[in-house]
Amino acid sequence: MRSRIAGLLALTLSLAATQGALAGIVSAPLVERVAPDKVVVTWTDQDAVDVYLAEQPNRPLKLAKRVSAGDRNHRFEKVVSPDSRPYFTLRDSITGRSVQVAERLVPLEQGSNFRDIGGYPGFGGKHVRWGLIYRSGASPMLTDADVRRVQGLVSDMVDLRSSEERLLAPTRVFGVNYAAVGYPMTSITNLTSTPTGPLNMGNLYRRFPTLLAPQLKIIFSKLIVNQGALVFNCSAGQDRTGFATAMILSALGVPRDVILSDYHLSTTYRRPQYEMPRLEAATQAANPVAGYFANNQKDPSVSAPRPLYDANHRAFLESAFDEIEAKWGTVDNYLAKEIGIGPAQVARLRAIYLQ
Numbered sequence: 001m002r003s004r005i006a007g008l009l010a011l012t013l014s015l016a017a018t019q020g021a022l023a024g025i026v027s028a029p030l031v032e033r034v035a036p037d038k039v040v041v042t043w044t045d046q047d048a049v050d051v052y053l054a055e056q057p058n059r060p061l062k063l064a065k066r067v068s069a070g071d072r073n074h075r076f077e078k079v080v081s082p083d084s085r086p087y088f089t090l091r092d093s094i095t096g097r098s099v100q101v102a103e104r105l106v107p108l109e110q111g112s113n114f115r116d117i118g119g120y121p122g123f124g125g126k127h128v129r130w131g132l133i134y135r136s137g138a139s140p141m142l143t144d145a146d147v148r149r150v151q152g153l154v155s156d157m158v159d160l161r162s163s164e165e166r167l168l169a170p171t172r173v174f175g176v177n178y179a180a181v182g183y184p185m186t187s188i189t190n191l192t193s194t195p196t197g198p199l200n201m202g203n204l205y206r207r208f209p210t211l212l213a214p215q216l217k218i219i220f221s222k223l224i225v226n227q228g229a230l231v232f233n234c235s236a237g238q239d240r241t242g243f244a245t246a247m248i249l250s251a252l253g254v255p256r257d258v259i260l261s262d263y264h265l266s267t268t269y270r271r272p273q274y275e276m277p278r279l280e281a282a283t284q285a286a287n288p289v290a291g292y293f294a295n296n297q298k299d300p301s302v303s304a305p306r307p308l309y310d311a312n313h314r315a316f317l318e319s320a321f322d323e324i325e326a327k328w329g330t331v332d333n334y335l336a337k338e339i340g341i342g343p344a345q346v347a348r349l350r351a352i353y354l355q
Contacts (some may be wrong), residue, residue, distance in 0.1 A: 003105045011273060014086075019202065024046055024047060024051060024092065024094060024095050024097075025045065025046045025097045025099075026090040026092050026098065026099045026155070027043065027044050027099075028044045029041070029042070029043045029088075029090055029101035029119075030043070030100050030101065031086075031088060031101050031102055031103045031104075031154050032103065033103055033105075034143075036082040036107075037079055037080060037081065037082050037253065038077060038079055038080065039077070039078050039080055040075065040076070040077050040078075041075070041076045041077075041088050041090070041101065042075050042076075042227050043074055043090050043099075043101075043348070044074060045074070045092055045306075046095075047092050047093050047095070048070040048071060048072050048093040049052060049068075049070075049071050049072075049090050049091065049093060050066055050069050050071070050089065050091045050093060051066070051069075051076050051088060051089075051090055051091075052064035052065060052066050052067065052089040052090075052091065053065050053066075053086055053087070053088055054086075054087045054088075054089070055080065055084065055086065055087070056087065056131070057118070057129065057130045057131025057132065057355065058087075058100070058129050058130065058132075059087070059098075059317055060090070061089055061098065070093060083148075083149060084190045085102065085103065085106065085131075085149075086101065086102065086103075087101075087102045087130060087131065088101050088102065089101075099127070100119070100127075100130055100355075101119055101130070102116060102118065102130045102131065102203065103116070103121070104116060104119075104265070106149070106153065108136070108142065108143075108146040108149065108150075109142075109145060109146050110141045110142055110143050110146060110173050111136070111137070111142055111146055111150075111271070112137035112138065112236070112237060112269075112270050112271040112272065112274045112275045113135070113136055113137040113237035113238065113241075113266055113269045113270045113271070114132065114134060114135075114136040114137070114139075114150070114231070114237070115135060115136070115265070115269060116131065116133070116249070117133050117134070117135055117245055117249065117262065118130030118131060118133070120249060120258050120262065121254065121255065121258065122249075122253040122254050122350070122353075122354045123253025124350075126350075126354035126355055127282065127354065127355060128232075128254065128353055128354060129352075129353050129354065131153070131229060132151065132172075132229050132230070132352075133229070133230055133231075133248065133353065134154060134229065134230070134231040134232075135231070135233070135239030135242075135244070135245050136232070136233040136241070137233060137234070137236050137238075137241070137270060137271075137274075137275045138161065138165070138169050138171070138233060138234070138235045138236075138237070138275045138276065139173050140169035140171060140274075140275075140276065141172070141277060142172040142173065142274075147172055147174070150151075150176075151173065151176060153231075154228065154231045155176055155177060155227045155228025155229060155230075156176060156177045156178075156179070156227075156229070156230045156231070157171070157173055157176050157177070157179070157231050157232070157233070158179045158218050158219050158222070158228075158231075158232040158233075159171065159178065159179070159180040159232075159233060159234075160212065160215050160232060160233060160234040160240040160241060160244065161180070161234050161235055161240075162182075162183055162185040162187065162188065162289075163182040163183065163184065163185075164287070164290075165185060165234075165235055165276075165289070166180060168276065168279065168283075168287070168289065168290055168293065169235070169275070169276045171233075175228050179218050179222075180215075181214045181215050181218070183211070185289045185292070187207070187211055188204060189292060201239075201316040201319070202310065202316065202319040204239065204316075205239070205243065205316050205318075205319035205323070206319050206320065206322070207336065208239075208240065208320045208325050208339060209323055209327070209334060210245075210338075212240060212243060212244065213338050213339060214337075215232075215244065216247060216339050217302055217339055219232055219244060219248070220335075220340075220341050220345070220349075223248070223349060223352070223353070224345060224348055224349065226352050235275050235276065236266065236270055236272070236310060237266060237269075237270065238263075238270065239266075239308075239316070242263045242266065242308070242317055243317065245259070245263070246259050246263065246317060246320070247331065247334075247335065247339075249262070250335075250354055251331075251335060251346050251349055251350075252349060252350055252354060253350065253354075259317075260315050260317060260318075263308060263315060263317050264315070266308065267305045267306065267307050267308060268305075270305040271272070272304065272305065275350040276293050278297065279293060279297070319343075332346070
């Protein structure tokens with residue numbers, strides 16, 4: 001299954017690269033950390049490319065440092081500090097068109113699925129700005145170095161987890177604005193089982209537009225105020241976080257297929273061993289939710305990352321979109337009527353988060 005996902009992503013990138021090459025622009029840009037102190041930048045372009053580096057996101061080209069000129073290798077290596085987050089601009093030498101790119105995944109020693117949702121194509125031919133909106137799994141086991149890195153990236157955190165999850169696995173990130181909305185874990189566990197027992201994730205995802213409306217109001221209000229970068233998270237950073245990400249990217253005009261591709265990256269980027277600490281027997285006995293997570297930790301088929309598809313190879317996230325379209329008609333109507341994000345607010349979000 002994972003190989004199929006990788007194949008689909010590779011095909012998407014290949015098609016994008018071909019289209020970009022024909023247009024004479026930089027396409028399929030990617031930054032990957034191949035060692036703690038080294039990143040590799042790759043791209044596709046029919047022309048030579050100038051590579052610029054900045055230590056802060058969304059810097060004007062004149063404030064970035066050119067680190068490679070007239071590069072035709074489609075590949076550039078850069079030694080960087082292990083705790084740095086470099087941002088690159090790739091500029092086509094003929095057309096002058098440029099694209100910014102950074103690492104999708106923020107490398108943390110004991111984090112899970114902490115990643116930037118920048119770079120995706122949005123409304124009006126623009127792209128989502130890097131370094132302003134992050135999505136993540138839970139953070140109860142971050143190292144001190146991880147905490148410092150997160151503190152250096154974001155000023156706001158919105159926790160989508162239930163009251164019990166936040167009690168059992170409190171975040172280690174402090175010194176940032178923190179927001180959460182209390183609700184019982186049974187709101188989730190009761191929806192993922194059918195009367196006969198098998199998991200039914202579609203039930204859960206169809207509940208998200210209502211269950212997570214209070215949290216979405218907080219997230220969007222912070223995005224509109226724009227007083228610093230934001231991260232939002234649940235336990236795995238894939239289901240509740242995946243829905244919240246889908247609503248943000250939808251508001252920014254990101255195509256549905258791109259949203260789904262981002263959603264499926266969780267299967268690759270999750271590290272479940274760092275999402276919930278090992279729970280003591282006494283805690284399990286006193287807390288049914290603790291028992292639920294302890295059982296998951298013991299079962300490799302549950303604790304390991306699994307593709308986010310149903311038996312028909314349909315993404316679970318599509319059930320949430322189905323629910324929105326059945327009840328509200330469109331995502332735009334849902335955001336306007338349930339979250340308070342109408343056309344004026346959407347226009348402001350696009351002005352802030354697209355470039």
